[in-house]
Amino acid sequence: IGRTVHFYESVSSTQKLAKEFALNGAKHGTLVVSDEQTEGRGRLVRQWYSPKGTGLWMSIIVRPEIPIQKTPQLTLLTAVAVIQAIEATTGLHPTIKWPNDILINGRKVCGILTEMQAEENRVQSVIIGIGVNVNQNKADFPEELQTIATSLKIEADKTVSRTKLLQNICYQLEQLLNEYLHTGFKPIKQLWESYANSIGKQITARTAKGSYTGFAIGINDEGVLLLKQASGEVMEIYSADIDLP
Numbered sequence: 001i002g003r004t005v006h007f008y009e010s011v012s013s014t015q016k017l018a019k020e021f022a023l024n025g026a027k028h029g030t031l032v033v034s035d036e037q038t039e040g041r042g043r044l045v046r047q048w049y050s051p052k053g054t055g056l057w058m059s060i061i062v063r064p065e066i067p068i069q070k071t072p073q074l075t076l077l078t079a080v081a082v083i084q085a086i087e088a089t090t091g092l093h094p095t096i097k098w099p100n101d102i103l104i105n106g107r108k109v110c111g112i113l114t115e116m117q118a119e120e121n122r123v124q125s126v127i128i129g130i131g132v133n134v135n136q137n138k139a140d141f142p143e144e145l146q147t148i149a150t151s152l153k154i155e156a157d158k159t160v161s162r163t164k165l166l167q168n169i170c171y172q173l174e175q176l177l178n179e180y181l182h183t184g185f186k187p188i189k190q191l192w193e194s195y196a197n198s199i200g201k202q203i204t205a206r207t208a209k210g211s212y213t214g215f216a217i218g219i220n221d222e223g224v225l226l227l228k229q230a231s232g233e234v235m236e237i238y239s240a241d242i243d244l245p
């Protein structure tokens, strides 16, 4: 991972660019990184605030030989890799908020977006987009983000090297991806659950159909959240906002 690097000072979105590179045959592990994004994208057609000089905005093209239905596992794997890289770079201990937000002290420090290109039920490429708030000060965030977002600098109380973090993310991703391709998803899932802030807790999941309270017992192999209700019935949560007590 990261043996071919396309670096830019400013782009619309590294995700968009990486998709074009992938369609043009870019190799497994190709990295696209930019100092600034003018149209950074988040999940669910949200925007991703990507100012110049203070964040790590990157997209990685991977070409694993896995069936389409297993690609959500790569999103979970990436969260584990980013957490381990943040731990190695800063000594901070982030947690995961299902489905895939990385938090420190309850505020979001990193978001992950994975998108797949497939042909006849075969994965051609997966674009893994990672956005980390690295050296922003609190006042740098737009007001609406100040209570929900944070940066590594705010949490560690010192400036953090984006280069070191980038190297560590590439290294951890490569390690975990190899482990995954050799031994399967189980060890990754266990790591993911150990970092997740909601597993083993009473939570409320706010879904489009309504709110459900129960005990979060874990995730399944598709990354679906398993919620045990008072009745004993286990509910599968595909999409929701999670409230912790």
Ligand code: BTN
Binding pocket: 012, 013, 014, 015, 016, 037, 039, 040, 041, 042, 043, 044, 046, 048, 050, 056, 057, 058, 059, 101, 110, 111, 112, 113, 129, 130, 131, 132
């Ligand atoms: C989310 O939490 O909604 C996911 C955010 C993903 C942001 C990253 S930054 C690099 C890459 N390029 C984009 O436009 N988005 C992803």
